[in-house]
Amino acid sequence: MNTMRTAMLLAFMTALFMGVGFLIGGRGGMMIAFVVAAGMNFFSYWNSDKMVLRAYRAQEVDERTAPEFYVMVRDLARNAGLPMPKVYVFDNPQPNAFATGRNPQNAAVAASTGLLQRLSPEEVAGVMAHELAHIENRDTLTMTITATLAGAISMLSNFAFLFSSGRDDRNNPLGFVGVLIAMIVAPLAAMLVQMAISRTREYAADRRGAEICGQPRWLASALQKIAGDASHIENVEAERNPATAHMFIINPLNGQRMDNLFSTHPNTRNRIEALMAMSDIRPGGSTPPEAPVKATRTARSVPTTGWGRGKAEPPKGPWS
DSSP states (O other), X not given: OHHHHHHHHHHHXXXXXXXXXXXXHHHHHHHHHHXXXXXXXXXXXHHHHHHHHHHTTOEEEOTTTSHHHHHXXXXXXXXXXXXXXXXXXXXXXXXXXXXXXXXXXXXXXXXXXXXHHHSOHHHHHHHHHXXXXXXXXXXXXXXXXXXXXXXXXXXXXXXXXXXXXXXXXXXXXXXXXXXXXXXXXXXXXXXXXXXXXXXHHHHHXXXXXXXXXXXXXXXXXXXXXXXXXXXXXXXXXXXXXXXXXXXXXXXXXXXXXXXXXXXXXXXXXXXXHHHHHHTTOOOOTTOOOOOSOOOOOOOOOOOOSOTTTTXXXXXXXXXX
């Protein structure tokens, strides 16, 4: 059902983009819009992962530089039957993570230093299993295409009035009304579709992630902690690149706390309840679920992103 819904939303997004081109310049505008969209999608298909990782200054780690974290991801990928993705860490105090890549063979997962510092190993495993589920479901490619189309629609809408001025109205079947639709209604519709796709895929990734790690409560506990910290720890890079917000396990931007048309992620409480239902444990009232494992946390270093920029070798330790 979720796959069909996503396909329908993507089809609507494509039709909307073509429609904006038609409203601006008739059939010629529609063809130009199609060519532009194809070019942007081709570029995004091959380069979106590099662009996102560069935007967050993520550093790749391996079994030597981050043995515990790397082995965790490797074991989870094996559980999911996936190729080993590239593993990255980015320096950010907000606990969060994302996945990127055009397919499972060319995928990457990235965790913030805040995630590794603030969550238990079991909770980190739940988060990374969620990101691997996105890779398995090819959500990273779906969201890349959606974001590209939404950005293209916004770009065309910004130039709608310029394109229409001084031209024969026969190029625009609806005249000035068509320009207003292209400038106001189309970008809003594109944003709503993009957010609807993101929310649909998050529920599916939660469910599959719980299956991959084998413990739904690990992910439920992680979501509880991440949501609480994300509300008061600013993610500067995400604020500068809001188009990437849908990629994270929890919305990294401030002010998105409602499960409504304008949120990029489902309500965290709803996600937790769905996960707890998988364990036949339902949280009652307003009390959040307890952490699934009361593990003793020992002092450990966290991978930093300082190496590779003229600094010393990365530190050694459980997370490093």
